[in-house]
Amino acid sequence: MTRVVILGGGFGGLAAAQELAGRCQVTLVDRRKWFEYLPAIHELVSGVKKPEHLRLPLAELVARMGHRFLLDEVARIEPDNHRIDLVSGGSLPYDLLIMALGGVDATQRVTGARDHARFFKSVDDCAGIGSRLAELAGKNRVFDVVVVGGGLEGVETLGEILRRFRSYESIRIHLVDGARRLLRDAPPEVDRHLRSLIQPYGVELLLQERVIEVTEGTVRLHSGREIPSDLTIWTGGIGPPPVLERSGLTGGPGEWLEVGQTLQSIEQEGLFGVGDLVSLPGGLSKQAYHALDMGRLAARNLERLVAGRSLLPFVPSAKPMLLSFGDLSGYLIWEGKVLEGTAVNLAKESVYQLVMGRFDPPSPRRSLGRLGSRLAAAGRELVWPTLSSVGRLVGMGRLRVLAWR
Ligand SMILES: Cc1cc2nc3c(=O)[nH]c(=O)nc-3n(C[C@H](O)[C@H](O)[C@H](O)COP(=O)(O)OP(=O)(O)OC[C@H]3O[C@@H](n4cnc5c(N)ncnc54)[C@H](O)[C@@H]3O)c2cc1C
Structure with a gap:
């Protein structure tokens, strides 16, 4: 029997597992017990959503699909030996592999960011940010919050902070981004409209600025300015998971898994990559809906590979x-x-x-x-x-x- 393994139970991995339900038996590995709905985690900052609303138990979901769930962390993949080394010490053999490990927070090697900034990549991260904000607001003294990043995540986070705390006079909010406008890839009208919305609340926009150091109580900018910060929220983009380089699956650090249009690795025939983890010819934005579509297609192509049929190309759907x-x-x-x-x-x-x-x-x-x-x-x-x-x-x-x- 063909041994199929899926690494990662996020959007891409779970969609692939669901597509293969009742068709072949799969082992899905994730280091978390939960599937997490990341596109709404900013709502934990204001408390509109609670952690339990954004999580689903992977073991239960995967068992219902007729597959096996393994709670473990992938340490390394040995593509030549068709084996996955796990952090627990065990290993898992496979014949066909779908990799869907997503990305990790990219701190762009900013000094102190890893130790003193709060990341924005999981339910726990964002629930922690919400609790810290509530704690600061309860102290009845002026406090500073710095949001690093003015892209989708940074802007949505700012919206949630304003939803809950805009009536507090003690909060001072600063947002830093290297671009000239918020949401640099969106039409400029969005930036103008956002500025008009935040203007009454005194949010300080520090655009065309770069963070060079984060300490326990400050954020230092390239221009030399130092902002006091009781809470630094890091939303500055994602990078490839180190396990890729460790497994020799990329040319070097900072590179994503290269796949062809059929989502098959350009180097390993039995390995498919989906979601944020991959770099496709022509490039593609890292979005949940692409990860879902890729997961389903990789599953279908995996079956076609076993059946000796030609593989189908991934055609990204145009969604707003x-x-x-x-x-x-x-x-x-x-x-x-x-x-x-x-x-x-x-x-x-x-x-x-x-x-x-x-x-x-x-x-x-x-x-x-x-x-x-x-x-x-x-x-x-x-x-x-x-x-x-x-x-x-x-x-x-x-x-x-x-x-x-
Ligand atoms: C704050 C925020 C807002 C977003 N908003 C939107 C939006 O509005 N619309 C949209 O389409 N997209 C949005 N996205 C992007 C979207 O969430 C991602 O594109 C999507 O999650 C990618 O799916 P994935 O399956 O590739 O990875 P993920 O969903 O990140 O899943 C990866 C899985 O792999 C597991 N994993 C990682 N490393 C290991 C390891 N070594 N061992 C074992 N398991 C491991 C993780 O635990 C995780 O479960 C947003 C993302 C964030 C963070």
Whole structure:
């Protein structure tokens, strides 16, 4: 029997496992007990969502698909021996492998960042940021929060901080980014609109700036400026997991796993790569919806490889980016087109409910309970505050065109 292993139970790995359910037996390895819905982890900062709303138990999900789950960390892959070395000391042989290990926080080797900044890559990270903010706000003294990064994650985090703490006079918020505008890849109208929204709350934007050092109480910038910081939140991009280089699967540090259009590794026939981990010809943004599509295709191609059939190419689907800005606004960005309004946040919430429901269909009683808890939280934190305020309800129905090219 062909031994199929999937490394990583995030979007890409779990989608691949689901596609192979009932077709072949798979071992899925992850160092976490949970699948985590990363595109909504910023909502933990304001408390709109709780950790249990963003996690699903991998062992239960994978068992329901008819596969085996192994809770362990991958130390190294030995592609020539078709073996995976695990941190627990064991090893796992395979015939065919799907790698879906995602990325790690890139600190761009900034001194002190690893020790003194809070990262933004897991449910625990963001729940910790929310708790620290609540603790600082409870102390009745002025405190400084520095958000490093003005991309999607940095902006969404800023929105959540403002959702919960904008009425606090004691908070001083600073956002640092190397670009000239927020969300550098989006049309400039988004940056202009965001600035108008944050202007009343005195958020300091430090653009075209670079962080060179983080200490326990400060953030030092390239320009020489030193900002006091009680909480430094690092959202400055992701890099490849070190296990790739350690396994000789890339040419050097900072390189992603190179795959062809069929998601097969360019060097190893029996190895497929999906999600954030891979570099595709022509490049592709690192998004959950691409990871889901890649996971499904890699699973189908794996079966085709076994059957001796030709492999199918990955054709990225064109989907709009949905960006929430706390309860102040939301943006649907699609190439040169931008729609703005809080209705976008309900669209984003629906995507979350759909993906979670797809991985965790509400048939067993426990799944039904989890679905109920997610829907109750959405009603309590998002829908009810909107319905109970006439102003917001009117705003809800107003979706403005910010740009149309
Ligand atoms: C804050 C934030 C906001 C985002 N917003 C959006 C959005 O709005 N829309 C969108 O489409 N995308 C968004 N993304 C991106 C999206 O989350 C990623 O593209 C997606 O998670 C990639 O899926 P993946 O399966 O490749 O990796 P992941 O989901 O990161 O899963 C990787 C899995 O591998 C496991 N793993 C890693 N290393 C090891 C190891 N050595 N051993 C064992 N297990 C290991 C991890 O525990 C994890 O479960 C956002 C990401 C973040 C962080």
